Amino acid sequence: MAREINSIDSFRFKLFLVMALVLMCHHAAFASDKIVIGASLPLSGPLAGFGGYQRWGYEAAVADINEKGGVSIKGEKRLVQLVVRDDKTDPVTTSRNVQTLINRDNAVALLGSCTPALVNAGGLMAERSQIPMVTGCSPLASFRSVRQWKYVWSIFFDEPDVAQAPFKMLQELAIPTNRKIAILHDNGPDGTAVGGEYWPKAAAEAGYEIVVKESFPIDNTQFGSMLMKSKDSGADIVLVNAITPQAVAIRKQMETAGLRPKVLFMEKGAEPEQFATALGKLADGVMVGSYWDPSFPYPGSKALGDRFERESGSSFSQHIADSYAAAQVLLDAIEAAGSVDRDAINTAIAATDKSYVVGPVKFAADHTSKIPTAIVQWQAGKPIVVWPQERTTGVIFAVTQ
Numbered sequence: 001m002a003r004e005i006n007s008i009d010s011f012r013f014k015l016f017l018v019m020a021l022v023l024m025c026h027h028a029a030f031a032s033d034k035i036v037i038g039a040s041l042p043l044s045g046p047l048a049g050f051g052g053y054q055r056w057g058y059e060a061a062v063a064d065i066n067e068k069g070g071v072s073i074k075g076e077k078r079l080v081q082l083v084v085r086d087d088k089t090d091p092v093t094t095s096r097n098v099q100t101l102i103n104r105d106n107a108v109a110l111l112g113s114c115t116p117a118l119v120n121a122g123g124l125m126a127e128r129s130q131i132p133m134v135t136g137c138s139p140l141a142s143f144r145s146v147r148q149w150k151y152v153w154s155i156f157f158d159e160p161d162v163a164q165a166p167f168k169m170l171q172e173l174a175i176p177t178n179r180k181i182a183i184l185h186d187n188g189p190d191g192t193a194v195g196g197e198y199w200p201k202a203a204a205e206a207g208y209e210i211v212v213k214e215s216f217p218i219d220n221t222q223f224g225s226m227l228m229k230s231k232d233s234g235a236d237i238v239l240v241n242a243i244t245p246q247a248v249a250i251r252k253q254m255e256t257a258g259l260r261p262k263v264l265f266m267e268k269g270a271e272p273e274q275f276a277t278a279l280g281k282l283a284d285g286v287m288v289g290s291y292w293d294p295s296f297p298y299p300g301s302k303a304l305g306d307r308f309e310r311e312s313g314s315s316f317s318q319h320i321a322d323s324y325a326a327a328q329v330l331l332d333a334i335e336a337a338g339s340v341d342r343d344a345i346n347t348a349i350a351a352t353d354k355s356y357v358v359g360p361v362k363f364a365a366d367h368t369s370k371i372p373t374a375i376v377q378w379q380a381g382k383p384i385v386v387w388p389q390e391r392t393t394g395v396i397f398a399v400t401q
Contacts, residue, residue, distance in 0.1 A: 034081045035071055035340060037062075037330065038101030039111040040122050045089025046219075046245050049272035050114040050319055054137060055084055056308065057323025058111050061331065071335045080331065087113055091121035098125040108340040109330055111135065112154070114319070115243075115268075116142040116189040123152040132346040134330040136322025136358075140368045141198075142189045149367040151342075153349055155326055155358065159190065161373040162289040163198030166239065166265050167206040169375055169387040173396065177237055177262055182212035182230035184223070184250070185241040191218065194267060195241040211235050220246060223253050231259040241267040248278045255282060262398050263287070273315050276378050283378040285397060291371040292318040292358055293385050295393055300357045315382060322371065325356040 039058055042051035062082045069077035083105045087094040094113055098121075101107045110126055112119045112135020119138035123146070126133040133152045141159040143149075170177065181203055185195020196215065203210055211233040214226040227250070230238060238261040240250055247269025254260070269275060270288035279286075292298075294305025294316060304324060305316040333348035334340065352369075353362045361369045376383040377396055384394035 034079050035073075035334060036081045036083060036105055036107045037109050037111060037327075038083045038085070038098075038105055038107035040085050040087045040094045040097035040101065040113050040118075042089040042114055042118060043084075043086040046243050047089045047114055047118070049244055049274040050137060051086075051089075053272065053317045053319035054114055054323040056312065057320040057325075058082055058084070058327045060304075060307070060320070061324050061327030065331050071331060072338075073335070073340070074338055082111075083107060087118060087122075089118070091117050094118045094121040095125045098122045098129075102129050102131055107131070108342065109133065109334065109345050111323075111326055111330060112138065112152070114138070116146075119143065119154070120146050120189075123149065127151050131342050132330070132333070132349055134326045134333075134349060136326045137319060139190045139193070140370060142193055143368060144366050145189075145193075151346055153329075153363055153367045153369070155322055155329065155361055155369045155371065157289065157291045157371050157373050158368075159193050159198050160202075161370070162267065163194050163202045165289055165373050165375055165387070166237075166263070166287070167202050167208065170237075170263070171206065172389065173387070175263065175396075178234065179208045179237075180211045180233065180235040181208050181237045181239060182214075182233055182235040182261075183210060183239045184212075184214050184216070184226055184230070185239075186218040186220070186243065186246065187215050188218045188243075190268065191215075191241045195239070199239055199241075208237070216242075216246075218243065218246070221249055223250050224257065227253055227257040227259050230261075231257055236262040237265075238263070239265045239267070240269070242269045244269040244272055244275055247275060251279055251282050251286065265289075270378065271319070272317055276381050276383075280381075284380065285377065287375055287377045287386070287396075290318055290374040290376040290383070290385065292321040293374070293376070293383075293391070293393060295385070296359070296391060298357050298359050299355055304357055321358050325358045325361065328356055329361055 062080050070079040085097040110133040114137035136155050138154050139159045143154045185191040212230045247266045265287045270286050276283040294302045308316050336348040337344035358371050363369050375387040377386045386396040
């Protein structure tokens with residue numbers, strides 16, 4: 001009897017082992033069937049506001065494709081897994097994260113970070129590894145200046161367009177000023193490009209006089225001297241290019257210094273909602289270059305803006321759109337390639353010619369696809385499109401009113 005019980009127990013144990021092995025193999029097969037794409041994003045540090053929007057946009061696009069069963073590869077649907085790592089707003093960490101995404105997480109393709117410093121760091125590692133990357137959040141002139149890219153692709157605005165936009169707006173809306181300008185910009189790649197080169201060129205072409213031109217370290221916190229210099233110059237127009245923490249500090253210190261220009265642009269740093277939240281009423285009237293609003297006539301624009309506000313409880317940001325579009329472009333390319341082969345995906349990205357939530361996307365030979373520029377103004381905590389006139393969602397008012 002004891003021998004029979006032992007025999008039964010032994011059989012049950014063996015059956016359990018077989019079933020466990022089958023389940024493990026099934027799980028492994030299912031996991032390996034997933035297509036992994038990776039992203040290194042600034043989820044902490046000075047650019048965390050941007051990174052949060054990007055993560056939402058990437059995750060939303062992946063969720064949408066997975067709701068439809070995933071990406072179709074040779075007639076079979078495969079789910080997509082997005083792996084996100086925090087680069088802490090540090091280019092060195094970005095490079096390290098991209099290596100990890102490729103070598104440990106087995107990503108077949110990548111989505112980019114934000115700002116030239118981070119995008120370029122990740123992009124150069126992607127180039128070295130010969131793995132495709134699609135990104136937004138990286139102004140195109142700075143992106144082009146790094147190298148002739150082979151595996152990295154950017155969908156965003158172009159710095160010359162952003163630099164010319166304030167002057168086109170001033171002319172078209174006939175805003176009266178003394179035509180004197182103070183330019184204050186950080187010494188980062190896009191700050192130097194816009195503030196050091198493109199704004200002065202656009203100002204000269206439009207017949208404006210630059211009476212102050214100052215640069216500062218990207219992490220600077222004290223701006224009193226240059227702000228007093230700007231005030232003493234009598235400039236009606238102040239153009240600032242700085243990341244969000246510095247833009248907030250500059251706006252507060254402007255008020256302390258009594259610097260109240262008729263027109264105030266704060267490029268880059270005034271984009272996210274965190275800028276308006278940190279400043280309250282001091283944000284009112286501040287303008288910033290833009291490229292997307294839910295009201296724009298692109299496929300899915302309004303639905304995306306509504307969805308973000310419903311899911312997050314916050315006002316939309318334009319960065320959800322270029323991130324969502326970048327992920328869609330990559331996912332469409334994987335499906336068009338019908339493969340997870342890196343070169344096949346890269347070739348499919350190059351052939352992209354379709355309208356997305358940011359408008360038409362078609363890459364030039366330099367791997368860029370330009371989004372048209374607009375201008376928004378913060379009014380009562382909301383970003384209002386004030387130019388171009390055919391896309392306005394409100395009326396512009398002076399920062400000093």
